[in-house]
Amino acid sequence: MYTKFGTVVFHSRVRKHLPQKTIAGRAGIDSSYLASIERGRRPPPRRQIVDRIVAALGMSDAEKANAITAAALDRLEPAIREAEGDIPGVAVLARLCSALPHLSQSKLAVLNDVINVLADQPLREESMG
Template sequence: MEKFGSCLMKLRHSRRLLQKDLAKKAEIDNTYLALLERGRRAPPRPIVMQRIIDALEASDEEIALLKRMGRITRLVNAIEEHEDAEGALILIKIAHQISSLHVSDLERFQREIEGFLDSRWPAIAHP
């Protein structure tokens, strides 16, 4: 399953931007961007996400993709951190299936997942 970092890297490469150039345009640290792309950092919060989107001059479709991948990556990371094998397997299978959903369907699905997480793991439901 593709995660946020690889999606971000593909978009950066499609713009023929070096990491340092995108980092400068987005006003973020180059090391932080490298860690994001390698999946060593969680997807950024909305303010930083918007700076990256603006720096990439992303299309509406690309914006939706980045945001969707950010949500999926956060969900998978949260599941992996809590080592609930059965829940992780179920939700990872779901994450694979939702990668092609329309944004409005994904937002509805995200609300449902957050409700599930809140009931199962209250500490991680709302990062």
């Protein structure tokens, strides 16, 4: 299972000994909003706010990539879970999403290449019809 966006933010903030109020002020958001994100009571914010939180925390490029991935997966996970019974293969997609944050850059590059090749292929139903 991947790490939730709020957990990534919380651990980064605590590791750097920074109070919520400081990070929230730097990011231009309310500290109660940041607290609710960290506790998982709110979904991850829009990408623009994610970027501001990441900048306020002074995250490294690797930490930033992890936080952005976590936020995106947090938004994607409920939709995947909801579609699990309706779409063949969605369970595989759910497992792939869980693995993404743990893949090395070289494995992500290979996966990206595979996705690009598959995206260029017509769907089986289209090619059969």
